[in-house]
Amino acid sequence: MRLRAYRFCVAFAIAALVFPFSLELLAARTIPPLFVLAPGGNSIKPVDSGWREVSDWLVGRKYAVLTFDDGPYGHGVDEHIIGILRKHHAHAVFFLVCSHITDSTEPVLDELKENGDLIGNHSFDHLKLTYLQEADLQHEIDGCSQLLAKLSGRRPYYFRPPFGMTSPLVTQSVHAAGMKQMLWNANSEDSWMTKPEQILYWSLEETDNHSILLLHDKPATAAVLDQVLTQLEQRGFQFVLPDHPPFK
Template sequence: MTMFWYAYRSYVAVGGLLLTLFLYAMLLTAHGMERPQFVLDQASASVQHVNSRPWRTASDFLAGRKYMVLTFDDGPYGYGLDEQILDILRKHHARAVFFLVCSHINEANRDVLGKFERAGNLIGNHSYDHLKLDTLAQPELEQQIGGCSKRLAELTGRHPYYFRAPFGATSPLVAKVAQSYGMKQMLWNANSQDSWVTKPEQILQWSTEQPEDQSILLLHERPTTVAVLDQMLTQLEQRGFQFVLPDQLSDSSEIN
């Protein structure tokens, strides 16, 4: 009887250990789980999980897994730089939101819009002429915001869903005009500082130290940024980040 009891306890212990290891492995790998969905949280300029399940939350916590949105402003740049960004994103299985300035689009670079979309990226509206929009009256805003949306729709066959004001210079009126064209305003809560920093190593430092889980990172289509983009994404991945896009959901299902 004693030997049976010891054998029984051993089987239970081994079984419990194997079950624990299996569950832990499942949590770490997120095997069999649905792809996490995210939506834009305009109030905090971040993204948030949609209907995040406890199993997914536990898995992310145990694995140190974090999520972020990459965004690139001021494109298209041309001269092959856009394609360099796409190649680096593809290497890291990453996608991004490209906020384009419509006056930057010309015959030489217009084909890159299709390349952005075919690679699974999103195209956003960054105004027509990159002006400080919070200083403009509504008729001018209609041209800057609505005019750019119309131009992007002509080139891609769809109106953009996300809008970003140049310099982040927004206002209630700017947001209202963007909304009237069916767009959500996306700002950021992590900044690479690449709009003014000229040393790539400083851009790398800002870009890898600032982001936290569910951040939106502000980048620009510039050679100095592209010079460290591969290294940047590698370091972010080492911190546990995965690069995601916010889903384009209706008002009724979006966090505001």
């Protein structure tokens, strides 16, 4: 009986020493799992779960996708956002509006590629696509993809409809253009809020594990982005990209 009690005490002491060290090892893992869009396209899900899901839970690790709509903005705003992402070793999906691409903003596409970010399609003219006929949809969706492929050398893999307004016909046109439709389930509210502290509050309030966070390529967002990423990282978040064709 005494021998059993002794063995139990020894085992408990070893576990008490090893368990914190094991958690440190788990927390030190930096390579995130592979994610794909969840059904509905407004969040992500891991391709493989199992032990990794348990280890993430033990150390409080979470994952989110950062997305920026309506770029390129110009005037150094895009470059500022890319610089903040680089500081945090983060990548994002930039949904570009093709009519916003000019001689002065076209170099932004090369910077996004260099930083390892994804260039997404946000339509040619940022119209409400649900009101358009099929021919006009083709221009707004596939026409923008063709231009982005010409300028960047990569055809977009993800599409986001302006205002999040979609329909069966829009979805069909997106798939016909070889893309997947990505929406969101976390909103920074920066499309209409202009104070950085408001954008910070809603970004933190809305973002949960496996969220897709909606942000916009604009000065107010750029001004508070470093705080947003810092505080999300303090809450255990890593920023990931969903599955996509390999970069060339």
